[in-house]
Amino acid sequence: MKHIARKRFGQHFLTDSAIIEAIVREIAPVPGDAMVEIGPGLAALTQPLVERLGQLTVVELDRDLAARLRAHPQLQVVESDVLKVDFSALARDRFPGQRLRIVGNLPYNISTPILFHLLEHVEVVQDQHFMLQKEVIDRMVASPATADYSRLSVMLQWRYAMEDVLFVPPESFDPPPRVDSAVVRMVPLANPPAIDVARFSEMVQVAFSQRRKILRHTLGRWLEQRGADVPFDLQRRAEEVPVHEYVALSLAT
Structure with a gap:
């Protein structure tokens, strides 16, 4: 049965195979990585990732999609709102001694809350690769004295090195969003300042x-x-x- 994208979950499913391959190249997964995918949806990115990894943990809120994903023997499914997932506990329980590589096509309507939620668990993160609204990534990586430089810029740049690695046009999705998208790489700084x-x-x-x-x-x-x-x-x-x-x-x- 065809899954109908749900507006309340901000669902836009990636369908462009060339873009999917480009994202996987940027992530560069290798077997044994402690990788977690947020919002796997119809598994467009999930499938090429798990083929390279051997196994993958996914976080999916939509119960219909979660049920489909459970049928895949190499996936460990966490059916939950990502904002309620304790990533520190997930790392400790499922990947002892490893740091998480977190990836995903984040729902644009709650992308900023997700980024701030993950900031609380940054100590257990190796890197993050996210598809986001291009406008949001522009703010994340902005330099001072520019129109895009904002609270989001400061709150993420004190803790991560970040770069915009890939442009993704609307026609790469079904249904197409009304905005341009991009992929950002976020690597926690090795020696961040010890601030409150x-x-x-x-x-x-x-x-x-x-x-x-x-x-x-x-x-x-x-x-x-x-x-x-x-x-x-x-x-x-x-x-x-x-x-x-x-x-x-x-x-x-």
Whole structure:
């Protein structure tokens, strides 16, 4: 029976074989990898991956698709909302002594929450390859003083090295999304700064809360409330401050 894409799950199924091959080349799976695929859908990417890996763990919310996937002897299916999956426990229980390689065509309607959820489990991750809306990846990899540089840029760049590795047009999917897509590679930094992540997140959120305003009106007040007296140029907008300066400010407060 043909599976009808469900809007509530943000389903767009990859059908372009050349794009699928290109994604697999970028991931470069090898037997023994502790790989987890988020949202395998109709297994367009799953099948070439498992052929190279021997076995693969998949996370699928759609119960009809999960039932289909369970029929595949080389797949271990986690039927769950990905935002509720404890990836640290998954790594410990299924892949002891290994770090996860996480891949997937993420549902665009919740892609940012998924990225932040995975950030909480970054200690058990080797790398991540995700298909996302091109606009989101542009923000993830953006440089300071550009229109795309945002809270998302800062919150991910302090912890990952990232690059846009592949453009994917709408016609590569069924049904075609109304946006361009791309594939991003995310590799956790080997020696990240030891920051208080909750405080850092709050600080960055405050800084970008009114991005057109000078930071004196937003971040300046936040620092004053905490009695922080540190040298930092507040006569800039949030988008003008490099990631390393936000990290240094977080460490100093």
